Amino acid sequence: MKTVKIKKGWQFKIAGIPSKQLKDCPAVSIVAFVPDKLPFIKPRLLVQKGDHVLIGSVLFEDKKYPELKFLSPGCGTISDITYGPRRALHEIVITLDSDEIFETFEKLTESGFDQIKRSSLIDRLMAGGMWPFLRQLPFRQIADPDSLPNAVWVTLGSADPFQPKAYVYLNEQADFFEFGIKVLRRLVDMVNICRYDEPCDKNNSAANRVTHRILGKYPASDPGVVLYHTKKTAAENQDWYIDGQDVIHLGKFFKTGAYPIDRIVSFSDGSSKNSCHFKTRTGVCLKDIASSPLNDQHKINDPHKRWVVGGVLSGYTSTRDAFLDPYQTSVMVMEETHESELFGFVRPGLKKISNSRTVISTFSAAPLPINSDMHGENRPCVNCGYCAKICPVDIMPQFTYKSIDADEIEEALAYGLLDCVECGLCSFVCPSKIELSDFLITAKHRYHKEINQVV
Amino acid sequence: MFNQFEKNLRRFFEKSSTHFSKGGRFYKFHPLFEALETIFFTPAIPARCPPFVRDGIDLKRFMSIVLLALIPPLFFGIYNTGYQSQLSGGNDLNFFNIIISGLLTVMPMIIVSYAAGFFWEILFSVIRKHPISEGFLVTGLLFPMTLPPTVPLWQVAVGISFGVVIGKEVFGGTGRNIFNPALTARAFLFFAYPAKMSGDRVWVAVVDSASTMISAVSGATPLAVTALLPSFETIESMLHRAGFTLSTLFLGNYPGSVGGTSALCCLIGALILIITGVASYRIILGGVAGLLITSFLLGIVSTTPLNPWADINPLYHLAAGGFAFGIVYMATDPVSAPGTHTSKWFYGFFIGMLTVVIRVFNPAYPEGVMMAILFMNLFAPLFDFIEIRFRVSKRIPNV
Structure with a gap:
């Protein structure tokens, strides 16, 4: 087992870290598939409003790669299909039947697995809707089935304490995990299993398979960060990666022959009382996760709350009526402030979160409450270098951002634009409140679009 | 009472903001109003892009x-x-x-x-x-x-x-x-x-x-008092005779520019800046090192008192004149300094070196640190350029 130590990053000091406790979510009556956040996918819809679907029925496919199917996370009637700006498919809402039926897929036994070829395994994964869980660096698109990467990185646990803990979802799932790893081995010769340093059940066989132990602050556990610190050649840049929970799903899919829809989601509302893991399902409505009877109803229903899906620093804003997209496993409800602060900039900052040492709270380790405020106004870059100091992949965001601004994309690429792991730390620390990470991610996506253009 | 003050202030700004907002009478002076308002109230602006938690520093x-x-x-x-x-x-x-x-x-x-x-x-x-x-x-x-x-x-x-x-x-x-x-x-x-x-x-x-x-x-500064040095006298004794012992220079109790005389106060300022991480310790330490090393070497090289400031104990260079003030507050201005780490050491070092060189070889400009910093400001982008090239060459390319 290799130990990878990552020095740069940010130590979370935020209150309301989800506890290890795993609670069951009450049954829900409505789920949805959210194609919005699928990277670089153009959906071709194969169902329409009013259709009846089973769990695992095909909802839509990718226009560019029609073999790539996306399956229904629920059994019931499609009650609504909504579109976003430019008629982009936004949500496919399914009203669930009381008794849900699974679409059956061909099971795979241990002996049967030995005979199956790589290509037919890929076909099965594509048809079974499991392929999208495999992603490819550096653009984080869905893995290209025609390519053969150097390695696939499996991430167990996260340096972001608001993401689900590995030992919560690995509990009693070791068999599925094992089988999932076996499937990955067939696809790619090298399977690197990274465990972020947190106590893991020793008896769990998954713990023994770990190849890389990751030490460091957020976002040390991100496959992009680990890859950056371990890669030897440029050929490794296009490595694949997959989350530990999805590996369990891979195993489950082949062992049970059903499209797996269960999901363990970490939920936090900033208080230690309500924050824990929830056992729920793919495509669940966010408010249904939170409306567990144990939660403080009044607080959750407050309209002045911001719902952030996918991690405190790398997630996106959602609403309480939105649905969980298939990749995300973390939901956070935070305060949204609308009150300006008198003499905010000269206050000693006992309750302010900061990576810099300009607030008093820096000198204590106590977790602090957060809100979604900018804590300042946008200003020109003064080259303070805070972003370069924290960037886990040494990009020097201030220079990269300036070269992107000057349309010098070659320059930006040389600085390591594609190594960007989209962790959001550069935007977080910037005293001038420049949207650095947004800038870099947009440039990356633009570049992806450009190189994938059909001439 | 304080709450009442805050309330009144809030009301005042809310009332006047209509004149300065779009379509108002004084819309042109919106930046002025905004600057004034934000001195009192840090505005609440919700984050629009991820991450939705932002650092408390602005x-x-x-x-x-x-x-x-x-x-x-x-x-x-x-x-x-x-x-x-x-x-x-x-x-x-x-x-x-x-x-x-x-x-x-x-x-x-x-x-x-x-x-x-x-x-x-x-x-x-x-x-x-x-x-x-x-x-x-x-x-x-x-x-x-x-x-x-x-x-x-x-x-x-x-x-x-x-x-x-x-x-x-x-x-x-x-x-x-x-x-x-x-x-x-x-x-x-x-x-x-x-x-x-x-x-x-x-x-x-x-x-x-x-x-x-x-x-x-009339009140000569220590840098000026030595300009007309009789050849038989060492500079230390000359300075002492004029009342400038090392401790006087360090404490700063002598005629000079308004804020730049006291190395001690600049040291306190430097500590504040370094502890809070606002200024780069690399520039400050690099500058001090550059000054001490250069003056030490010049002291070895110069055998005759060709120029009074060549022969002096390097600590005098550190304490005298505006060097401490310049290196702590001027050289560390992040905009005009280089943004990369190793460059900062070099940048500081060259400022220290040039300060000594100017003081020793050109007594017409007794405040060498000003010229040194401005000169090195000019080179900061070059330092950055070289270090970025170097760093980029070390990266495994990803295109």
């Missing part, structure tokens, strides 16, 4: 820390200016008189500097329609602190105008300037009005209570 806080670090040299500067003035005027040396006299000399300079500078800042931000940046809060205070106390106030205004307009705004404003605006302003005055900026008659201001005019008396 540029205002960043710059306030620099202002905080400037307080020790400022207070000492007020005291010292008053003290030298009272001493030369033969007046009573009680603390109260000293402070009053110091305030009477220094405060008008600061007020003029801020007023003239803010005039340009506001003008440019109104025309360019961008918010007023906090950087000027520092520039406007730094500049008068580098001046001799006898400087006429109109020169303060002219100097800061040059510094803000030519030193900063013509390049596009905060964050885009090549030179440190405060030093640009000082260099301008130094070359445009040398009679008021150098020599031995400018460093002590005597406040004449009858006419409230500030007149100058």
Whole structure:
């Protein structure tokens, strides 16, 4: 087992870290598939409003790669299909039947697995809707089935304490995990299993398979960060990666022959009382996760709350009526402030979160409450270098951002634009409140679009 | 009572904001109103892009820390200016008189500097329609602190105008300037009005209570006193004879520019800046190292007292003149300094080295640190360029 130590990053000091406790979510009556956040996918819809679907029925496919199917996370009637700006498919809402039926897929036994070829395994994964869980660096698109990467990185646990803990979802799932790893081995010769340093059940066989132990602050556990610190050649840049929970799903899919829809989601509302893991399902409505009877109803229903899906620093804003997209496993409800602060900039900052040492709270380790405020106004870059100091992949965001601004994309690429792991730390620390990470991610996506253009 | 004050203030800004918002009567002066409002109230702006948690630091806080670090040299500067003035005027040396006299000399300079500078800042931000940046809060205070106390106030205004307009705004404003605006302003005055900026008659201001005019008396600075050194005397003894022991130089109780005399106060400021992480310790330590090493080497090389400052104990270089002030507050200005780590060491080192070289080989410019910093400002982008090239060559390419 290799130990990878990552020095740069940010130590979370935020209150309301989800506890290890795993609670069951009450049954829900409505789920949805959210194609919005699928990277670089153009959906071709194969169902329409009013259709009846089973769990695992095909909802839509990718226009560019029609073999790539996306399956229904629920059994019931499609009650609504909504579109976003430019008629982009936004949500496919399914009203669930009381008794849900699974679409059956061909099971795979241990002996049967030995005979199956790589290509037919890929076909099965594509048809079974499991392929999208495999992603490819550096653009984080869905893995290209025609390519053969150097390695696939499996991430167990996260340096972001608001993401689900590995030992919560690995509990009693070791068999599925094992089988999932076996499937990955067939696809790619090298399977690197990274465990972020947190106590893991020793008896769990998954713990023994770990190849890389990751030490460091957020976002040390991100496959992009680990890859950056371990890669030897440029050929490794296009490595694949997959989350530990999805590996369990891979195993489950082949062992049970059903499209797996269960999901363990970490939920936090900033208080230690309500924050824990929830056992729920793919495509669940966010408010249904939170409306567990144990939660403080009044607080959750407050309209002045911001719902952030996918991690405190790398997630996106959602609403309480939105649905969980298939990749995300973390939901956070935070305060949204609308009150300006008198003499905010000269206050000693006992309750302010900061990576810099300009607030008093820096000198204590106590977790602090957060809100979604900018804590300042946008200003020109003064080259303070805070972003370069924290960037886990040494990009020097201030220079990269300036070269992107000057349309010098070659320059930006040389600085390591594609190594960007989209962790959001550069935007977080910037005293001038420049949207650095947004800038870099947009440039990356633009570049992806450009190189994938059909001439 | 405090809550009541806050409430009233909030109401006041809410009421006036209608005139300054789009379509209002004074919409043109929106940046001015906004600058004023945000001094009192840090606005609540929800984050639009991820991450939705943002650091508690903003540029205002960043710059306030620099202002905080400037307080020790400022207070000492007020005291010292008053003290030298009272001493030369033969007046009573009680603390109260000293402070009053110091305030009477220094405060008008600061007020003029801020007023003239803010005039340009506001003008440019109104025309360019961008918010007023906090950087000027520092520039406007730094500049008068580098001046001799006898400087006429109109020169303060002219100097800061040059510094803000030519030193900063013509390049596009905060964050885009090549030179440190405060030093640009000082260099301008130094070359445009040398009679008021150098020599031995400018460093002590005597406040004449009858006419409230500030007149100058002779009071040489340690750097100037050694210019005419008899060849048989060592520089240390000469300095001692003139009353400049190492401890005097360190404490700063001698005639000189308003804020730049006390190395001790600059040390306190440096500690504040380094502990809070606002200034780069690399530049400061690099500068000190450059100064000490260069002066030490020059001391070995020079056998005859060719030039008095070549032969001196390196610590004198460190304590004398404006070096401490320059390296702590001027060289660490992030905009005009390089942004990469190793470059910062080199940048600081060369500032220290050049300071000594200028002091030793060209006594016509006793304040070598100003020239050294401005000169190295010019090279900062080159340092960055070289280090970035080097770093990029070490990366495994990813395209």
